[in-house]
Amino acid sequence: MKALSKALAIACALSFLATTDLEAARPPVRRAARPVPQRPAPRVKAAAVTKARGRLTRSAASVATPAIAAPAPTPTVAPAADLAPAIARRILDLTNQQRASAGLAAVAWSDRLAAAAQGDAVDLAARGIVEHVVDGVTPFDRAAAVGYPAAAIGENLFREFPVAPDLALADAVVAAWMDSPDHRANILDAEFTELGVGATLAPSSGDLRDLFAVQLFGRPLP
Numbered sequence: 001m002k003a004l005s006k007a008l009a010i011a012c013a014l015s016f017l018a019t020t021d022l023e024a025a026r027p028p029v030r031r032a033a034r035p036v037p038q039r040p041a042p043r044v045k046a047a048a049v050t051k052a053r054g055r056l057t058r059s060a061a062s063v064a065t066p067a068i069a070a071p072a073p074t075p076t077v078a079p080a081a082d083l084a085p086a087i088a089r090r091i092l093d094l095t096n097q098q099r100a101s102a103g104l105a106a107v108a109w110s111d112r113l114a115a116a117a118q119g120d121a122v123d124l125a126a127r128g129i130v131e132h133v134v135d136g137v138t139p140f141d142r143a144a145a146v147g148y149p150a151a152a153i154g155e156n157l158f159r160e161f162p163v164a165p166d167l168a169l170a171d172a173v174v175a176a177w178m179d180s181p182d183h184r185a186n187i188l189d190a191e192f193t194e195l196g197v198g199a200t201l202a203p204s205s206g207d208l209r210d211l212f213a214v215q216l217f218g219r220p221l222p
Contacts, residue, residue, distance in 0.1 A: 083165050088114070088197040090170035091213065095187055095195060098178060102188050110218060113196025116142040117216040121198035125212045130159045143218060154186040154217035161210035165201050173213050192217035 089109075096106040120142055124130060132139060132155055139155040158173050177183035186192070196216045201209035 083167060084199045084201050086167055087170045087173075087201075087211075087213070088118075088199040090167060091174055091197045091199070091215065092195060094170060094174040095215070098174065098187055104188060104190050105193075107192055107195040107217065110148070110194040110196045112146045112148045113143060113194060113216045113218050114198065115196065116146045116148065117196045117198030117214040118200075119198070120216070121200045121212045121214045124157070124159070124214070125200045125202040125210060130157050130212075132157065139216060143216065148218060149221040150218050151221045152191050152217075152219040154189060154192055154215075156183045156186050156215040156217075158213040159211065162204040162208035163201075163211050164207065165209050169211055170199075173211075177215075186215070186217055189217065192219055194218045194220065 092107075092109055099106060120139075123134065127134070140150060140153045143150045143153055156177055158176065160169075160173075163169060174187075177187060194217070196218075198212075198214040198216070200212050202212065204210045
């Protein structure tokens with residue numbers, strides 16, 4: 001895991017719509033569906049970390065096979081489907097630890113933002129991409145689709161593969177985000193009051209998985 005953390009620390013960051021007015025970011029054909037004029041235009045802040053597929057090597061010593069070999073112990077690793085929600089919640093806890101260290105209030109878990117983030121993580125994994133805008137749909141659109149009335153939205157994305165499913169992946173994800181100025185800015189933005197996290201461990205090779213994680217920060221309209 002130390003090697004993974006070191007690799008993630010140098011992952012490249014992609015910024016999109018940082019402190020950009022949403023009106024300029026939304027596709028022109030969707031402007032008719034904007035919120036009522038008297039409401040303040042939401043701001044969208046987004047950043048992504050992606051790491052190219054690394055080389056996986058394995059080594060094993062050549063030993064003689066004994067006449068009677070004891071069975072290998074069965075690994076006590078949680079199934080990937082069960083581990084992904086735990087990774088998402090762990091990311092929330094680690095995010096609030098970082099905010100507390102900076103003297104900021106904790107962000108509250110939002111089921112609606114989490115639903116949007118999880119749907120986005122699954123969609124990105126299916127497409128094999130890391131993009132904030134997919135088919136013209138922005139982070140604000142995804143929040144609106146689950147009924148979240150946003151005054152401000154921020155999104156962090158992460159992809160790493162192949163990896164062995166482990167809850168400690170959450171620590172490596174947050175560490176990589178904190179090492180990137182754009183991601184760190186979202187995590188430590190006092191304007192955000194709520195957070196939803198999505199995570200998926202898509203099948204890769206054997207027991208390895210492709211990890212996609214999405215942080216969707218928000219502040220609801222009053």
